[in-house]
Amino acid sequence: MRLQGQGKAGSHGVIWEALPALDYLLEYCETKKNELAVQARHARRHSTVNPLQVAYQNAWEKLRKYNDLTDEAHEIYAAAALLNPCLRKRYFIDRWTDDAAAYIEPMMSKNKSIWEKKYRQILPEEPSEEFRSSFDAFIAGVQHQPTMTEDEFDKYVDAPQKKAVKWKEENLFRWWMEYPCASLRQWAFDTLSIPAMSTEIERVFSSSKRTITVDRNALSNESFEALQCMKHWLDNKLVE
Numbered sequence: 001m002r003l004q005g006q007g008k009a010g011s012h013g014v015i016w017e018a019l020p021a022l023d024y025l026l027e028y029c030e031t032k033k034n035e036l037a038v039q040a041r042h043a044r045r046h047s048t049v050n051p052l053q054v055a056y057q058n059a060w061e062k063l064r065k066y067n068d069l070t071d072e073a074h075e076i077y078a079a080a081a082l083l084n085p086c087l088r089k090r091y092f093i094d095r096w097t098d099d100a101a102a103y104i105e106p107m108m109s110k111n112k113s114i115w116e117k118k119y120r121q122i123l124p125e126e127p128s129e130e131f132r133s134s135f136d137a138f139i140a141g142v143q144h145q146p147t148m149t150e151d152e153f154d155k156y157v158d159a160p161q162k163k164a165v166k167w168k169e170e171n172l173f174r175w176w177m178e179y180p181c182a183s184l185r186q187w188a189f190d191t192l193s194i195p196a197m198s199t200e201i202e203r204v205f206s207s208s209k210r211t212i213t214v215d216r217n218a219l220s221n222e223s224f225e226a227l228q229c230m231k232h233w234l235d236n237k238l239v240e
Contacts, residue, residue: 009169079191116153176192
């Protein structure tokens, strides 16, 4: 239910929460299942199967199925967790242990590749030549490009985790807004803007049903899209 929010401040509905949520639920089901097994042994009820223990096992298997599917999209789910400064690479080192530890290196390699191919070369916009004086152009021409001594991606993911905070109060997006590396900042915004679930889309469907009435069933796709867009802008106070 935590993932059903709108994620306005960077939590309660943002994609980075998906993997930790699955890890949390898998661990919870495993713990409860083992506790019930211990209770059964102490009570010497080896021949009696506790229905709750079976339910936890079924829940664990279903969660594991969905967790395995995220392995096919490391550039989304794992990347989103990496791009939360409270998690970074350390989260995977701590949580992906035993057999799961073998997935850390391929996951990091895949995201490093995406960083190098799509984002690393993004640079801040230069002032338009139209608004730059000839002297500014001269200075720009004699400047040497800085030599990148340390990759920004490695520097970020290997840095100490930020102390856990309530993003509803601090705002994850504002944190990234102030991050000095423009290319890494762009990757964070592209990834963390993905909703964790389709709940918000379902809300739009419900809103659509109330918008398209019997008397308004001839609305064009473009008009309907504009109505929904304006509604969300107004609801979120982006326009007056």
